[in-house]
Amino acid sequence: MKHIIKQIVLDAARKSFETGMLPSGQIPDMEIEEPRHQSQGDLSTNIAMVSAAVQKIAPKKIAQILVSNMDQKDFIEKIEIAGPGFINFFLRPGAWHPVVDRILEADDRYGASDAGKGEKIQVEFVSANPTGPLHVGHGRGAAVGDAVGNILAFAGFRVSKEYYINDSGRQIKTLGRSVWFRLQELAGRLVEFPDDCYKGDYIHDLARQVMEQEGPDFADQKDDLAIPVCAGYAASQILKQIRTDLEDFGVVFDQWFSEQSLYDSGRLEKTITDLKTRDLVYEKEGALWFRTQDFGDEKDRVVVRTNGLTTYFASDIAYHQEKYERGFHRVIDVWGADHHGYINRMAASIMALGKKNEQFQVILVQLVNLLRGGKPVQMSTRAGEFVTLKDIVDEVGKDAARFMFLSRSYDSGLDFDLEVAKQKNSDNPVYYVQYVHARIAGILSKAQDQNLVTDIDFTRGTNLSLLVQAEEINLIKILAGFPGQVEKSAETCHPHVIFTYLMSLASAFHAYYNRHKVIIQDRSLSLARLSLALAVKKVIRNGLSLLGVSAPERM
């Protein structure tokens, strides 16, 4: 609907210029928007105001000229000039009815677009070290990354979701040591458990498993030999668990990428050589430094340490270089807010290697504040006491957890109250939206019971012009806005836009439901309303599915 109005406005502007009523043919960026108040019409444009500068005429005057040059259309009831120069369009109800048909036709593709033109985008998220179970923060990152991927795919990009496994380096060794020391304890040896080791209960379990697998003599092994065995076993087990937990959370990755593979394949070494060739690095005090400062970072960064070992940054450079070589035009990393200090150097290294600013983007997800009944849940990673993602999914369910994580902008910290997420009432937004879907499913099944409709094709030939109630037109207007919201969500990479949209659609439907009955004596009207209800059901489902939340037929 917006683009139809936009065309009318543009035509009027062109005509005004051609007939000499406006001095300039230049048309600045203008907007077609839905005004807040009904008295301001269905759609509105600010073209007169934004044109004032180039036309050198008062906005109201421009508006008058434009309106006088607009073609009469039968779906437009009237056009008004208001406020500082807005042109407000009042549409007849009939203007909105075709939207319902479009939704029923497009079905699960309603809202999709080809805006991305098939461009390849990679979204990398979670990427937690396989040294322990995923916690709440990872959950939010997982929900955001997954939803952003879904939304971009829906907007016509070719999306690949990837998990980067930090299976190399010190923390893996620490994991191995942690298991090894616990195993020593199991073998009855008194050892002092080091402070820098992981203290969670799962370490005990892993130690037991290693002991069973390797036999009773294993505890006598030398540290140097045993620790890598422990590390290898523990990391693969934990990774397996992470994968399972994510699947239970509805997240499936297209690719799992191992940091260690960068070493094994010689990729990392190649990158370092490459950096040297390009003179992007220099030696100082025995270390090798990347000239990130030349590309916007606060200072230069070490890639090879004095001891000859590469830094985490080095593998990340190689990894990202490798991403682009795989053909991704754009790369999005989803990170926890505590990593924001890392953005500049990462971006700098990518610029240095010849990529454009817009080809790399970091989504910084702010921290989650876990509450239970309004009180903070005490957590200590150090002591190994924390609520895991699995705990949360087990307690409140996948849908509630995901919906809650995506309810707010990731720019804001999030209060996640387990009690609220568990409640099956109006405090809990997920049910509010899902309930619409279930309610409509109920209506449709009743319609079938009464033989009002015999197959899913009932909408064909329905007389939608019977939908004239204010609540019905309002509902259709909201339905018409879905593609625009998907577009906005994709452009900004903000999934909560979809959340907010779903809440408003659900609210409009509940209001309609309470005011009007769908199945009534009048068969034609019933069919029209059933079509509308079905359209709502489809849009709710499409929106929920972008967020990775199910749309139940019954609740």
Add this chain to the structure above:
RNA sequence: GCGCCUGUAGCUCAGCUGGAUAGAGCAACGGACUUCUAAUCCGUAGGCCACAGGUUCGAAUCCUGUCAGGCGCGCCA
């Protein structure tokens, strides 16, 4: 000290690529089930959009500064 994020109703937050009279949920108060699911709806009340300047026809939105909160500033990952 420097950098990033945040500051909007009692609480949790939308709105922020500038637009007209700033919204929702919860909490409070008052109503609506003999109906297709009350996991719902309707109404009332609630605001110096942290503060101070600036930009302009117009600022919650953009810029500068101040204050407050969160996070980060390793040859760790």
